[in-house]
Amino acid sequence: MTSLVDSRPKRRSQPRPLAGFGSLLRFMMRRDRVRAPAWIASVVGLVAASAASIVGLYETPSQLQEYADIAQADAAFKAFAGPGYGLDDPTLGAVMMNEVLVYSFVGVALMCIFLTVRHTRAEEETDRAELVRAAGVGRLSTLAAACVWVAIINVVVAIGLTLSLLAFGLTATGTLAYSAATCAVGMVFIGVAAVAAQVASSARAATASAGTTLAACFLLRAVGDLGTSWLTWLSPLGWAQSIRAFADERWWVLVLLGLAAAGSVAGAFVLSMRRDLGAGFFKQRPGPAVGSPRLASPLALAARLQRTSLISWTIGLAIIGAFFGIVTDEAEKMLESEAIAEFFAQAGAGTPTELFLATVVLMTALTASGYTVSTVLRLRTEELAVRAEPVLATPVSRRRWLLSYLTVSAVGTIVVMVVTGLAVGLGSAAQLGTTADILPVLGATLAMVPALLVLAAVTVALVGWSPRWAQLAWAGVAISAVVGLLAETLKLPDWLRNVSPFEHVPPLPAADFEWLPLVLLVLVAIGLTFVGLGAMNRRDIG
Amino acid sequence: MPTAISMRNVVKTFGPTRALDGLDLEVATGEVHGYLGPNGSGKSVTIRTLLGLLRHDSGEARLLGGDPWRDAVALHRRLAYVPGDVSLWPNLSGGEIIDYFGRLRGDLDRPKRDELIERFELDPRKKAGTYSKGNRQKVALVLALASNAELLLLDEPTAGLDPLMETVFQDCISAVAAEGRTVMLSSHILAEVEKLCDRVTIIRNGRAVQSGSLDDMRTTTRTAITVSTDRPVDGLEVLEGVHSVRTEGAALRFEVDSHALGRVLNHLTAFGIRSLVSQPPTLEELFLREYGDDLAASEAAGTS
Known part of the structure; x- marks a missing residue:
């Protein structure tokens, strides 16, 4: 570190700040040879799958009109999907945009944030960056190569999105406007992540602050679209919607996004010229000199390390839950639309409100599985990081170490689901003026816990049996999500549906409560945990 | 003599690689045992097998009278470990990490901990993410040395330390040894091993190639002789046990196997010795001899 500080006065005279750019770019491509295709396939695949389900659901003009009526009447729809450009005279393209546009922005922005931080700040924390920079590499090369590489991935995603929408027969102009807007949002968040990587005190902090910026942009445009429209213009996501794909396109908005992207990337370059490798502008505060007496077990440490993650998941899911709760009153209107009725019918039989709530509970549980699984996977992170x-x-026995993370995952999952259930219940109570739904919804979210525990136990079993393949635990989450949300649309066979643990939970409050499936799920979870523990006790560590 | 560590014919494979290939190792209770070997020779694998983190394929391993795999948890109460590559939780401060491990071990000795932090000049308030390699090493050393464990397993513990801290470390280990506790010290710093260790084992490709006290090892190896005589010496090369004879100005330099020393001196006396310097092999020479592929190969050819 000192040698870098010492070389500061010579900074301006350092020749070729981009030396080694090409080699670094190729190196990043090599490192991402699995990750980049995986991101591209997931983003394009998710949009294509949604497009397929929308094309299947809304076949006639009257179905499109039904959708448009609900979407335009409802505040929560606007908050999540945008102001609904083109829904006055709804075309398939306009409905499609209302459904996928904002989510495409968020998906692509997240991809750009994760990948940019991965190749810049995260790399600096591994000591590898020092080796790289010591090897005749310019001061700006790493940042420049990272931005270019993520931009390339971003463009490939945009091409994929264009091709898949064209394949569903949407018009070329609208499709181009959509993918151009999505790509431009990605570029802006490459810039945001690049700045965060310079400013924040660590890679995690950089990802968190770039992610918070994204959340803030989402909320600004959500509130803006609900009425305070000037707020929309404070958010790059709002600009990108305003390109009005499939509805009287306004291409000049792209200039605004281009300027924002160029400006933030340039800002990151200026900042990176002014700082030391591995240091941010915000310094880490010193911690306590003496450890708290409570920090005396692997369980306490696991809880401490996962604290921030649990708080973020809880707040995030509570906000989503409350939003869904508030739109409960729209449920009956929604069910008038055949298309939506078909979607809800997956949940079972009951009143429209019950069907709606059961679907909401399932969706929040599917989201919460991200917390459940990622917490158990920390075991593998800890092992790999030595x-x-x-x-x-x-x-400390292996069993105790492993169970500490499983416990944090299980207890945290219960906390997340209780808070989410209350948020949905309170949201719907506030809107419907009756507290009757609060307890049933809370019960429904709690009934999801055994299914989530099965996913946690699958992760434990993988960590024990085949640690190299531990990340396969995400396949369980992915299968559950596809089964839960698209089983009817994709006409999935029963055996595949039964793979998802959530399929075995009675769809409360739209169905009667049953003990047996929940008890069986818990037993499966316990069995898988024992499998994982047994294997863990027999294998090498590291 | 009671043994703290005993390994017999231990084999550990990773796929096609034989990391430990019939390793024999004996560490007596109360001794400081040096464990030397080139990079990748199996030093860390040995220590991680002794810690029950790796399960050996065959052979017998005993640690403090127990089975390092089966009795891992009970044995860990009685030992402390310093890994070669110290990785810490970036968001916890050094002090928090030291105390966490102290509480896991159940023998947090606060005054000793504070004294060690001061001696190693460690800032316990800094987040571990901002520590240099040397400082991370200090955290691991403080938490091991602050314990009252009867056995210390140290895997290249001073790799990132500056010479001043190296001295502090040596003082601490001497104090541990004086209390009759056992230390197994894997290291590349030969001066450190020469100063601290009673006995040494040299490992190569997963096998112990030399083991014993430094004195013993010296007698089984060659002494370097520089001699000048009144009359030119002849017939030296043909004597058994004499190697690499060369003339440097008026002096003659050669190496001789320790057991042949007497015979060679008798031979030289006949030519009128004017001066004679004899240098016992340093640990470095012992070490290079066991490490160097070429030397080992020529040695094998010479003895057969």
Whole structure:
């Protein structure tokens, strides 16, 4: 570090700040040879799958009109989907945009944030960046190569999106406007992440602050679209919607986004010229000199390390839950639309409100599975980072170490689901003026916990049996999501539906409560946990 | 003599690689045992097997009278470990991490901990993410040395330390040894091993190639002789046990196997010795001899 500080006065005279750019770019491509295709396939695949389901659901003009009536009447729809350009005279393209546009923005923005931070700040924390920079590489090369590489991925995603919408027979102009807007949002968030990578005190902090910026942009345009329209113009996501794809396109908005992207990337370059490798502008505050007496077990440490994650998941899901709760009163109107009725019918049989709430509970549970699984996967992160080894060299058994993370996952899952259930219930109570739904909804979210525990236990079993393939635990989450949301649309066979643990939970409050499936799910979870523990006790660490 | 560590014919494979290939290792209770070997020779694998983190394929391993795999948890109460590559939780401060491990071990000795932090000049308030390699190493050393464990397993513990801290470390280990506790020290710093260790084992490709006290090892190896005589010496090359004879100005330099020393001196006396310097092999020479592929190969050819 000191040598870098010492070389500061010579900074301006340093020749070729972009030396080694090409090699670094190729190196990043090599490192991402799995990750980049995976991101591209997931983003394009999700949009294509939604497009397929929309094309299937809304076949006639009257179906499109039904959709437009609900979407335009409802505040929550606007908050999540945008102001609904083109819904006055609804075309398939306009409905499609209302459904996928904002989510495409969020997906692409997240991809750009994760990948940009991965190749810039996260790399600096591994000591590898020092080696790289010591090897005749210019001061700006890493940042420049990272921005270019993520931009390339972003463009490939845009091409994929264009091709898939064209394949569904949508008009070329609208499709181009859509993918151009999505691509431009990606570019803006490459810039945001690049700035965050310079400013924040660590890679995690950089990802978190770029993600918070994205959330803020989402909320600004959500509130803006609900009425205070000037707020929409404070958010790049709002600009990108305003391109009005499939509804009287306004191409000049792209200039605004281009300027924002160029400006933020340039800002990141200026900042990176002014700072030391590995240091941010916000310094880390010192911690306590003495450890708290409570920090005395692997469980306490796991809880401490996962604290921020649990709080973020809880707040995020509570906000989503409350939003859904508030639109409960629209349920009956929605069910008038055949298309939506078909979607809800997956939940079972009951009153429209019950069907709607059951669907909401399932969707929040599917989202919460991200917390459940990622927390258990921290076991593998700890092992790979060689932090498990010194802990297991103390009088801590492997079983105790493994169960500590499983416990944090299970308890955190219950917390997330209780808070989400209350948020949905309170939201709907506030709108319907009756508290009758609060307890049933809370019960419904709690009934999802055994299914989530099965996913946690699958992760434990993978970590124990085949640690190299531990990340396959995400396949369980993906299958559950596809089955839960698209089983009817894709006409999935029963055996595949039964793979998802959520299929075995009675769709409360639209169905009667049953103990047996929940008990069986818990038993499956316990069994898989024992499998994982047994394998863990027999294998090598590291 | 009671043994703290005993390994017999231990084999550990990773796929096609034989990381430990019939390793024999004996560490007596109360001794400081040096464990030397080139990179990738199996030093860390040995220590991680002793910690029960790796399960060996065959052979017998005993640690403090127990089975390192089966009795891992009970044995870990009695030992402390410093890994070669210290990785810490970036968001916790050094002090928090030291105390966490102290509480896991159940023998947090606050005054000793504070004294060690001061001696190693560690800032316990800094977040571990901002520590340099040397400082991370200090955290691991403080938490091991602050314990009252009867056995210390140290895997290249001073790799990132500056010479001043290296001295502090040596003082601490001497104090541990004086209390009759056992230390297994894997290291590349030969001066450190020469100063601290009673006995040494040299490992190569997963096998112990040398083991014993430094004195013993010296007698089984060659001494370097520089001699000048009144009359030119002849017939030296043909004597058994004499190697690499060369003339440097008026002096003659050669190496001789320790067991042949007496015979060679008798031979030289006949030519009228004017001066004679004999240098016992340093640990570095022992080490290079066991490490160097070429030397080992020529040695094998010479003895057969």
